[in-house]
Amino acid sequence: MxxxxxxxxxxxxxxxxxxxxxxxxxxxxxxxxxxxxxxxxxxxxxxxxxxxxxxxxxxxxxxxxxxxxxxxxxxGQRRLEEEAAWIENYRKIWAARFDALDLIVDELKYTEKLNEPKK
Amino acid sequence: MxxxxxxxxxxxxxxxxxxxxxxxxxxxxxxxxxxxxxxxxxxxxxxxxxxxxxxxxxxxxxxxxxxxxxxxxxxGQRRLEEEAAWIENYRKIWAARFDALDLIVDELKYTEKLNEPKK
DNA sequence: TAAATACTGCACCAAATGGTTCAGTATTCT
DNA sequence: AGAATACTGAACCATTTGGTGCAGTATTTA
Missing domain, CATH: 1.10.10.10 (Winged helix-like DNA-binding domain superfamily/Winged helix DNA-binding domain)
Incomplete structure (x- = not known):
């Protein structure tokens, strides 16, 4: 953790x-x-x-x-490995978060379609 | 640059x-x-x-x-892409630098061998 | 309507930061 | 030896940082 x-x-x-x-x-x-x-x-x-x-x-x-x-x-010896790893991990979290958002957006679009008034 | x-x-x-x-x-x-x-x-x-x-x-x-x-x-929207890129680039430079050092060390070993006093 | 909640802006504070100058010491060049 | 070079340490300074408390506003709840 x-x-x-x-x-x-x-x-x-x-x-x-x-x-x-x-x-x-x-x-x-x-x-x-x-x-x-x-x-x-x-x-x-x-x-x-x-x-x-x-x-x-x-x-x-x-x-x-x-x-x-x-x-x-x-x-020197330090290669910023852990710093790179922190940022990479953040980027993964970020992507997951926005993928989730995309899902929600998709879902909304779908729901809208269902609720679409007949022309 | x-x-x-x-x-x-x-x-x-x-x-x-x-x-x-x-x-x-x-x-x-x-x-x-x-x-x-x-x-x-x-x-x-x-x-x-x-x-x-x-x-x-x-x-x-x-x-x-x-x-x-x-x-x-x-x-937010920022994904720390450039920061990740900076660190990655640094890591490459670092690696190149230490590879060069390895070469020099190898060369030194070789030179030493040449200059080695006869037993 | 009154009380509680959630934030906001301002003023304040101590410590850290990023720089300086100045007065050394140690080393190298002539 | 004397002058120049390269660094070092101490003291100082202005600004930024990371926090606080307090007084206010806006919103929600009872």
């Missing part, structure tokens, strides 16, 4: 709700990057970008490694 | 980042409900629940209709 206690969905969907962070994920899909790279690409201070990377790192979407003065960021 | 201007992903992922709102969507998948129903189910004031429903309504995940004193909430 579904739990309403705070789940990791809270944090992962929140992470995805920021355009900069989605952009960082897309960028890291193309190539690894340093904090400086990302900061300049997204027109932001190092400190600001560090926070975004920190958030993505905390939930496993990004991993980083500091070598010398440079911290290199890569995609 | 990908735009970093504020997209509707911002609002829809933000909407999904709240457990109460995800719960409301799941509930409405089972049956339509009034604000009062939802408020009591999620242990919240009417005013609080009204806000959540308002957010879901604004982005099309829920529609409502007030008949008499009761406002009934149902699932």
């Amino acid at each position: 579904v739990q309403y206690s705070q789940s990791h969905f809270d944090t992962s969907f929140a992470a995805l709700s920021d355009a900069t962070r989605r952009g960082v994920l897309e960028q890291l899909g193309r190539a690894d990057a340093s904090i400086t790279d990302l900061a300049s690409q997204f027109h932001m201070t190092l400190t600001g970008m560090k926070k975004h990377v920190g958030i993505l790192e905390q939930i496993g979407l990004v991993t980083t490694e500091k070598i010398g003065r440079v911290r290199t960021c890569k995609l | 990908v735009q970093y201007s504020q997209s509707h992903f911002d609002t829809s992922f933000a909407a999904l980042s709240d457990a109460t709102r995800r719960g409301v969507l799941e509930q409405l998948g089972r049956a339509d409900a009034s604000i009062t129903d939802l408020a009591s189910q999620f242990h919240m004031t009417l005013t609080g629940m009204k806000k959540h429903v308002g957010i879901l309504e604004q982005i099309g995940l829920v529609t409502t209709e007030k008949i008499g004193r009761v406002r009934t909430c149902k699932l």
